[in-house]
Amino acid sequence: MRINIKFARIAATIILFLIISFIFGNSFDVAEVSQGKSGYITEAINKVSNVIFPQIEVTEHFVRKTAHFCEYMLLGFWFVVTFRAYTANVFGFAVLPLFAGLITALIDETLQIFVPGRSGMLTDVWLDFGGIVFGVFMGLVILCFASKRCRKIL
Numbered sequence: 001m002r003i004n005i006k007f008a009r010i011a012a013t014i015i016l017f018l019i020i021s022f023i024f025g026n027s028f029d030v031a032e033v034s035q036g037k038s039g040y041i042t043e044a045i046n047k048v049s050n051v052i053f054p055q056i057e058v059t060e061h062f063v064r065k066t067a068h069f070c071e072y073m074l075l076g077f078w079f080v081v082t083f084r085a086y087t088a089n090v091f092g093f094a095v096l097p098l099f100a101g102l103i104t105a106l107i108d109e110t111l112q113i114f115v116p117g118r119s120g121m122l123t124d125v126w127l128d129f130g131g132i133v134f135g136v137f138m139g140l141v142i143l144c145f146a147s148k149r150c151r152k153i154l
Contacts, residue, residue: 005085012082019078020104023071027108031117038064068124069131076101076135084143094140101132 042060079097105128109120
């Protein structure tokens with residue numbers, strides 16, 4: 001089954017912009033709203049995990065940092081998908097997503113400087129970039145397994 005390339009490009013690009021919008025939207029939350037969201041999720045996780053592991057308490061800090069990593073892991077993966085929809089050049093869908101992800105993380109943390117009660121943190125840029133690297137790696141592995149050349153090698 002062959003997917004219409006024009007449709008794939010448009011769909012991938014729209015999803016990519018939705019992911020970036022979600023990330024930037026979270027960055028524009030003032031401190032109280034951001035803490036409220038994190039607190040709600042932390043509480044929900046602890047309610048569920050206390051049934052299975054009553055001795056473990058998940059902290060809000062852990063939830064916030066895990067969210068950073070996961071958002072950017074999804075973004076890195078989707079950058080690979082989107083760039084692959086536009087090019088068959090390995091450089092295009094392997095290196096460019098890393099660069100685009102790093103730029104996105106830098107912009108994201110810079111935006112937070114201008115939001116009341118928030119601050120941009122260099123450590124979060126590194127954490128975000130770690131998520132990007134992992135997401136790009138996952139995307140490349142999946143593309144490899146989906147390609148006929150890779151299946152012949154394996």
